[in-house]
Amino acid sequence: xxxxxAYIADTMTYVGIFGLLTISLNLEAGYTRLMxxxxxxFFAVGAYVSALLTVSGAPFLAGLVGGMLVAGLxxxxxxxxxxxxxxxxxxxxxxxxxxxxxLILLNENSYGLGPMGIRGxxxxxxxxxxxxxxxxxxxxxxxxxxxxxxxISQRIISSPFGRVLRAIRExxxxxxxxxxxxxxxxxxxxxLGSCMAGAAGSLFAHYTSFVSPDMFMPLLTFSVxxxxxxxxxxxxxxxxxxxxxxxxxxxxxxxxxxxVDMPSGAQVNLRWIVIGLxxxxxxxxxxHGVLGExxxxxxxx
Amino acid sequence: MSLLRVDxxxxxxxxxxxxxxxxxxxxxxxxxxxxxxxxxxxxxxINVVTGQYRADGGTxxxxxxxxxxxxxxxxxxxxLVRSFQIVRVFPRMTVLENMLVAPRGQSGEGLLSVFAKWAxxxxxxxxxVQRALDLLRFLEIDHLSDEYAANLxxxxxxxxxxxxSLMSEPLMILLDEPVAGVNPxxxxxxxxxxxxxxxxxxxxxxxxxxxxxxxxFCENIYxxxxxxxxxxxxxxxxxxxRKVIDxxxxx
Numbered sequence: 001x002x003x004x005x006a007y008i009a010d011t012m013t014y015v016g017i018f019g020l021l022t023i024s025l026n027l028e029a030g031y032t033r034l035m036x037x038x039x040x041x042f043f044a045v046g047a048y049v050s051a052l053l054t055v056s057g058a059p060f061l062a063g064l065v066g067g068m069l070v071a072g073l074x075x076x077x078x079x080x081x082x083x084x085x086x087x088x089x090x091x092x093x094x095x096x097x098x099x100x101x102x103l104i105l106l107n108e109n110s111y112g113l114g115p116m117g118i119r120g121x122x123x124x125x126x127x128x129x130x131x132x133x134x135x136x137x138x139x140x141x142x143x144x145x146x147x148x149x150x151x152i153s154q155r156i157i158s159s160p161f162g163r164v165l166r167a168i169r170e171x172x173x174x175x176x177x178x179x180x181x182x183x184x185x186x187x188x189x190x191x192l193g194s195c196m197a198g199a200a201g202s203l204f205a206h207y208t209s210f211v212s213p214d215m216f217m218p219l220l221t222f223s224v225x226x227x228x229x230x231x232x233x234x235x236x237x238x239x240x241x242x243x244x245x246x247x248x249x250x251x252x253x254x255x256x257x258x259x260v261d262m263p264s265g266a267q268v269n270l271r272w273i274v275i276g277l278x279x280x281x282x283x284x285x286x287x288h289g290v291l292g293e294x295x296x297x298x299x300x301x
Numbered sequence: 302m303s304l305l306r307v308d309x310x311x312x313x314x315x316x317x318x319x320x321x322x323x324x325x326x327x328x329x330x331x332x333x334x335x336x337x338x339x340x341x342x343x344x345x346x347i348n349v350v351t352g353q354y355r356a357d358g359g360t361x362x363x364x365x366x367x368x369x370x371x372x373x374x375x376x377x378x379x380x381l382v383r384s385f386q387i388v389r390v391f392p393r394m395t396v397l398e399n400m401l402v403a404p405r406g407q408s409g410e411g412l413l414s415v416f417a418k419w420a421x422x423x424x425x426x427x428x429x430v431q432r433a434l435d436l437l438r439f440l441e442i443d444h445l446s447d448e449y450a451a452n453l454x455x456x457x458x459x460x461x462x463x464x465x466s467l468m469s470e471p472l473m474i475l476l477d478e479p480v481a482g483v484n485p486x487x488x489x490x491x492x493x494x495x496x497x498x499x500x501x502x503x504x505x506x507x508x509x510x511x512x513x514x515x516x517x518f519c520e521n522i523y524x525x526x527x528x529x530x531x532x533x534x535x536x537x538x539x540x541x542x543r544k545v546i547d548x549x550x551x552x
Contacts, residue, residue, distance in 0.1 A: 152416075155415060155416065155419075156412070156415060159409045159410075159415040159422060160401070160407045160408075160409030160410045160415075160422065160426070161409060161410050161411070161412060161415055163394075163398060163401060163402055164402060164410055166391070166393075166394055166398075167391050167394065167402045170391035170392060170393060170394060171389050171390075171391055173353070173373075173385075173389060174385070174389035174390075174391065175391075175402065176372075176373045176374045176377075177351060177353075177373050177374075177377055177382065177383055177385075178374075178377055178382065178402060178403045178465070178466075178469055179374050179375075179377030179378045179382070179403075179405055179469060180374055180402075180410075181372075181374050182374065188412060192412075293393065295395060295447070295449070296394055296395055296398045
């Protein structure tokens with residue numbers, strides 16, 4: 001019973017972390033059509049900054065905020081040269097940036113970086129709760145963070161600011177010709193999305209209490225994209241639902257290994273094949289996902 | 302004083318002189334027509350004036366200020382806006398939302414106000430919704446306010462684009478073929494609305510191929526051919542101009 005609760009808590013913690021990552025991608029891609037194919041970089045930066053800060057003695061909250069800020073800064077750094085270009089350039093630049101970040105984390109040997117990763121990242125509040133109750137506590141912490149960011153995100157989307165983002169998604173030239181500084185709006189969207197991804201990274205690091213460069217492979221980006229596409233682009237509840245569905249799927253394939261005999265490695269590869277297939281099927285037959293965008297309601301009527 | 306003044310503007314695409322020292326001016330509260338064969342540079346001129354293209358020579362003045370090298374969004378904030386030859390509405394946004402994107406200086410476009418001054422944002426939004434609905438009523442598409450823009454007919458989308466321009470409270474609108482592909486009744490109606498707006502003080506530069514409409518509704522007409530202004534004058538003068546008849550009107 002305790003094991004089952006711990007398992008459910010563990011699952012929901014991951015759903016929360018990936019849900020946060022998916023709504024951050026949704027702000028960028030679903031609402032602003034910023035094709036960020038380097039999501040994992042911002043996640044990794046959040047995780048590493050938070051890990052490094054707390055390992056050297058800073059409190060968890062400082063790690064979380066630090067991770068968000070540095071990830072946001074990385075977003076700004078990428079925004080400045082690329083957001084004036086056509087959308088496909090952002091896709092290419094972000095893939096490259098994500099790999100550069102990962103290779104730096106892998107090959108840099110000072111500051112405690114390198115292939116061995118960082119161990120012993122403190123678990124916040126673990127002193128106050130026993131090991132049996134802790135998974136539930138951490139799950140609650142993750143979901144509290146998710147809900148805060150969800151509320152922030154919903155407010156942004158329902159505001160005139162969010163309306164401009166959606167207009168940019170629909171037609172950049174027309175938005176510009178109405179006097180909106182498209183570059184500035186896109187930059188803000190990317191920086192906000194990056195902060196959110198940084199928060200998710202920090203929550204991830206403090207949960208696993210260990211991070212290493214091979215946790216942040218490009219595949220993770222595509223996993224988040226699949227969550228968004230399956231759950232529903234331009235709908236934050238859809239994004240969280242997508243994170244839940246894909247997490248469930250990934251976990252069920254882990255259990256499948258015990259039931260069906262297959263060569264080692266086949267199960268992991270099979271999982272990615274099915275995820276890729278799911279993405280294609282949804283893009284072809286249900287491009288807006290399980291929950292698509294709802295018709296925009298104007299706040300006061 | 303003229304509201305828009307284009308002075309010797311040139312634009313080259315490789316070896317092609319799309320605009321060759323074009324000069325043009327519009328008085329406030331008038332409708333000026335811009336006609337000419339396909340490829341004569343009409344849309345290019347609009348693109349240069351509104352900052353989509355950078356001029357290779359010449360100056361553009363609006364309300365006495367130079368706007369030659371401004372970005373498109375900066376030109377729009379000077380209250381000079383445009384419509385597009387092929388409509389550019391926001392398809393997966395409702396008609397009302399399309400209208401609400403346009404107004405300048407919305408406090409809710411700043412992230413700080415979105416969190417710190419939400420009440421103010423909502424109050425401003427309420428006023429803008431009212432104005433948008435009034436304008437939609439004026440354009441006779443208010444019954445479609447909650448429809449996705451994508452679901453509107455071509456003519457209705459043209460009206461929506463006009464309405465969206467009006468929401469930004471412009472001094473002048475550049476209309477690139479506002480009634481192309483629109484049936485004659487609706488086309489006439491659109492121009493009657495334009496005249497009404499002109500009477501209210503607004504200024505228009507209209508690119509249009511429908512000669513009847515141009516002759517009926519414009520005070521002044523410029524004729525472009527191969528990137529040059531070949532004639533200008535009142536509709537009566539233009540109709541009797543030999544060069545214009547040869548280059549464009551035929552007959």
